[in-house]
Amino acid sequence: MAGEFIDLRRVAQSTGKEERWAIGDRIPDTVSGVIFAPPERPSAMCLAILRGDVLGRSLQTSHYRYSWNGSEIASIYAFDNAGHEINPKELGIEAEAVVA
Numbered sequence: 001m002a003g004e005f006i007d008l009r010r011v012a013q014s015t016g017k018e019e020r021w022a023i024g025d026r027i028p029d030t031v032s033g034v035i036f037a038p039p040e041r042p043s044a045m046c047l048a049i050l051r052g053d054v055l056g057r058s059l060q061t062s063h064y065r066y067s068w069n070g071s072e073i074a075s076i077y078a079f080d081n082a083g084h085e086i087n088p089k090e091l092g093i094e095a096e097a098v099v100a
Helices: 017-025
Strands: 005-007 033-036 046-049 063-068 073-079
Touching: none
Parallel strands: 005 033
Antiparallel strands: 033 046, 063 073
8 A cells, every 4th residue: 555644643532523624624535544542442553545546456364253242342253364263342452553
């Protein structure tokens, strides 16, 4: 992936809807994407791609099975070489970044 990305991770989670929309309106059309911290997991970093031409060829990797207990995802199983199980509560910690 290559392109120009705007870093919005320092925008406060408490920023109101109108102000967030105003920020979005000021993003130039030439920008490839936006980096931001999602409100659901402020320790994470997300990337929104605004122009598909910045993406390279995709490669298929692991598949995941999500186990729902009726109120939340209780576990995530990775269909990879290790076949490991992921505790979803550990996905938001600062020490390790896991994409699922």
